[in-house]
Amino acid sequence: MKILVDTLGADKGYEEIVKGALKALENHNNLYLTFIGNEEEIKKLVKNNTDKINYIDTNEYIKNDEEPALAIRRNKKSSLHLGLKALNEKEYDGLISCGSTGALLAGATLITKRLQNISRAALTIVFPTEKNPCVLLDAGANMDCPPELLVQFALMGSVYSKGVLNTNNPKVGLLSVGTEEGKGDKLRKDTYELLKNSDLNFQGNVEARDLLSGNSDVIITDGFSGNVLLKSTEGTAITIMGRLKKGILGSFKAKIGALLLKDVLKDVKNMLDYNEYGAAPLLGVKKAVFKAHGSSNARAIETGIDAMVKFVENDIINKIEKELAKKEIEE
Amino acid sequence: MKILVDTLGADKGYEEIVKGALKALENHNNLYLTFIGNEEEIKKLVKNNTDKINYIDTNEYIKNDEEPALAIRRNKKSSLHLGLKALNEKEYDGLISCGSTGALLAGATLITKRLQNISRAALTIVFPTEKNPCVLLDAGANMDCPPELLVQFALMGSVYSKGVLNTNNPKVGLLSVGTEEGKGDKLRKDTYELLKNSDLNFQGNVEARDLLSGNSDVIITDGFSGNVLLKSTEGTAITIMGRLKKGILGSFKAKIGALLLKDVLKDVKNMLDYNEYGAAPLLGVKKAVFKAHGSSNARAIETGIDAMVKFVENDIINKIEKELAKKEIEE
Incomplete structure (x- = not known):
C-alpha cells in the first residue's frame, strides 16, 4: 500500500507530520510513503525504513485564505496539486493532508474525480x-x-x-x-x-x-x-x-x-x-483522501494513517460503489 | 404592569413557577400577576401581596407531543389559549410560560398577532x-x-x-x-x-x-x-x-x-x-411573550420575569416598531 503524505500547510510545521507518518510506517508491514514537501528537510528526520520512502519535492502550498478552487487550478506546484495528481496514478492508494480544507475538497473533486453516481463528496468526521x-x-x-x-x-x-x-x-x-x-x-x-x-x-x-x-x-x-x-x-x-x-x-x-x-x-x-481519531475521510472520491486537523500533532497523523490503512485494506471505496450500483438497479 | 404566568406544563410542576413569580413580585413595586392554573393549589402557596394577584382557573394544558397549531386552536380551555387570549386585552403587558414551545409559538402568532412588517416571530435566546x-x-x-x-x-x-x-x-x-x-x-x-x-x-x-x-x-x-x-x-x-x-x-x-x-x-x-438568564422572548409579536425552559426552577422564573419587566419598561416592542417603520420609509 502506497500513501502520499502532504507535509505542508500545517499549523505545527512539517516535523509533527513526518514524525507521525514514520510512526505509522512502523505499525504496518506493507506500507510505503511518499512525502510531499521539502525533501532535504524531511530527509533529516528519516532514520529507518529509507527503502520504503519516496519524495515529491516542493515548497509551495495553498494557504487557508486563498480561494480554494482557483488556487488548486492555478498553483500546479503546490503540494496538494502535485499530491492529488500523483494519486490518480495506479500505484497510489491514498493521500493525507493538514492543509486547506477547501483546497483539498476542490482538488479531490477536480483532480481525483468522484465516484460514479455520487453527485458531491462529503467530509466525514468520526x-x-x-x-x-x-x-x-x-x-x-x-x-x-x-x-x-x-x-x-x-x-x-x-x-x-x-x-x-x-x-x-x-x-x-x-x-x-x-x-x-x-x-x-x-x-x-x-x-x-x-x-x-x-x-x-x-x-x-x-x-x-x-x-x-x-x-x-x-x-x-x-x-x-x-x-x-x-x-x-x-x-x-x-x-x-x-x-x-x-x-x-x-x-x-x-x-x-x-x-x-x-x-x-x-x-x-x-x-x-x-487527535485519537486522527483524520476525516472525504467520502465519494475514487481514492482514499483524508483531511487531518490543521493543528494535528504526530499522534493525530499516526492514527489518521492507521485509519486510512484500514480503509484501503477493507476496500471501502469498492463497497460504496457496489452499494451505489445496487441502489441504482433497485431504482 | 400586569403579567400572566402560565403555571402548567412545566417539568418540575407548578410550585417552582409560583415560587419564582412571587419572588419577582417582591423585586418590583408596580408588578401585578395573574396565575393561570389550578387556583386552589396555587393559593396555598401565596402568603403575601394577595391584592396584587389574580387567577385564571384551569387544569388543562397543551402537551409537548401534541401538534402545536392544532392543539392551540382546539383546546380553548388550555392554559396557553386562555393566557394568550387574555394577553390581547389592554390591561396585560406580558405572558411567561414553561409549556410547549411549539404551542406558544403557534399561539402567539394565531392569538396574540404579529407586529406590522414582521413576517414571522423569532425565539430569542440570551x-x-x-x-x-x-x-x-x-x-x-x-x-x-x-x-x-x-x-x-x-x-x-x-x-x-x-x-x-x-x-x-x-x-x-x-x-x-x-x-x-x-x-x-x-x-x-x-x-x-x-x-x-x-x-x-x-x-x-x-x-x-x-x-x-x-x-x-x-x-x-x-x-x-x-x-x-x-x-x-x-x-x-x-x-x-x-x-x-x-x-x-x-x-x-x-x-x-x-x-x-x-x-x-x-x-x-x-x-x-x-437559569441565570431566565427566559427567551419571542420577538415580533405585539406583546411581551417569554418562553422559559421546560425544566426551569424558581430562580429561572424570577430572572425571566425580571427581564420581562425591563422589556416592558424599556418599551422594546414600540422601539422595534419604530425601527421597522424607519426601515420601510428608507426602502
Whole structure:
C-alpha cells in the first residue's frame, strides 16, 4: 500500500507530520510513503525504513485564505496539486493532508474525480461519544444539499461505519430539531421520507444534544449545519476546559485539588481528544483522501494513517460503489 | 404592569413557577400577576401581596407531543389559549410560560398577532458568554427562512440587546462556516449582502466555535441551525459536566480533590447556568411573550420575569416598531 503524505500547510510545521507518518510506517508491514514537501528537510528526520520512502519535492502550498478552487487550478506546484495528481496514478492508494480544507475538497473533486453516481463528496468526521465513535457527514464540504445527496451520505457513512469501525448494522440518524417525524425544515422532511423508504437502518431524527450520547452510529446532515454542530461542540469544550484550567491555576488550594482529580480531568480531556481519531475521510472520491486537523500533532497523523490503512485494506471505496450500483438497479 | 404566568406544563410542576413569580413580585413595586392554573393549589402557596394577584382557573394544558397549531386552536380551555387570549386585552403587558414551545409559538402568532412588517416571530435566546451575554435568534421558531427575515431578526435583536442588556451599538454577527465574506450556503451569502448594506453594526460572519467568546452581541441565523447550535452547546456541556461528576464520585481521592476545587467547579457551572438568564422572548409579536425552559426552577422564573419587566419598561416592542417603520420609509 502506497500513501502520499502532504507535509505542508500545517499549523505545527512539517516535523509533527513526518514524525507521525514514520510512526505509522512502523505499525504496518506493507506500507510505503511518499512525502510531499521539502525533501532535504524531511530527509533529516528519516532514520529507518529509507527503502520504503519516496519524495515529491516542493515548497509551495495553498494557504487557508486563498480561494480554494482557483488556487488548486492555478498553483500546479503546490503540494496538494502535485499530491492529488500523483494519486490518480495506479500505484497510489491514498493521500493525507493538514492543509486547506477547501483546497483539498476542490482538488479531490477536480483532480481525483468522484465516484460514479455520487453527485458531491462529503467530509466525514468520526466523533468520540460516550459509547462507540459516531460518523458524522457532511461536516462542511457541501453547503446547499438536496435530499437525494443526504441519502447518498447515509449510504456512504454506513459502509464506512461497518468497514472501518466494525459496527454491526449501523444505526443512521437524521439531524433535526426534534425526534418526532415531521420536525425540521423542508430538507429534513423530504430526506426523512427518502430514508424511511431505504434499505438503511434508519432510526429517525436525532437532536444535536444527543450527539455525544452515542445512540447513533451515523448522523446525516447538510454541510452547513454539520459544520455548526462540530464547531459549537468544539467551542463549548474548549471554553469549559479553559475556564477550568484558569481556575485551577488561580489558587494553591485549587492546584492541589486538580492534582487529586488528575485522573478524572485526564479522562474528560481524552474523551474530547480529536487527535485519537486522527483524520476525516472525504467520502465519494475514487481514492482514499483524508483531511487531518490543521493543528494535528504526530499522534493525530499516526492514527489518521492507521485509519486510512484500514480503509484501503477493507476496500471501502469498492463497497460504496457496489452499494451505489445496487441502489441504482433497485431504482 | 400586569403579567400572566402560565403555571402548567412545566417539568418540575407548578410550585417552582409560583415560587419564582412571587419572588419577582417582591423585586418590583408596580408588578401585578395573574396565575393561570389550578387556583386552589396555587393559593396555598401565596402568603403575601394577595391584592396584587389574580387567577385564571384551569387544569388543562397543551402537551409537548401534541401538534402545536392544532392543539392551540382546539383546546380553548388550555392554559396557553386562555393566557394568550387574555394577553390581547389592554390591561396585560406580558405572558411567561414553561409549556410547549411549539404551542406558544403557534399561539402567539394565531392569538396574540404579529407586529406590522414582521413576517414571522423569532425565539430569542440570551446566551451566557465569556464577556457580555449574547442574543441569538432565531433559536428554533422558523425552519425555512428567507434572507429578508434574517435581517428583521438582526434589527429586533439589536433593539433587544440595546434596551434590555444595555449594550452600546450592539455588534451583529451572521452565523456561518467561516469568517470570510462568501462563506456559507446561499442563505448566508444573500443575507450577508443585505446586512452589509443595512444601518446595523454588522461585523460579518461568525463561527459557531466563537459563540461563547462573547465577541458578538447579537448572532443571527435560521431556526434550524440556531436550534442545532443551542442544543449541541447544551449537550456538550452536560456530557462534560456529567463525566466530571461521575469521575469525582468514583474515588475518595477525587472527592477530596473536588472539594478543594469547589469554587472553580462552581464558577464553571454558573457560567453554563441558563437559569441565570431566565427566559427567551419571542420577538415580533405585539406583546411581551417569554418562553422559559421546560425544566426551569424558581430562580429561572424570577430572572425571566425580571427581564420581562425591563422589556416592558424599556418599551422594546414600540422601539422595534419604530425601527421597522424607519426601515420601510428608507426602502
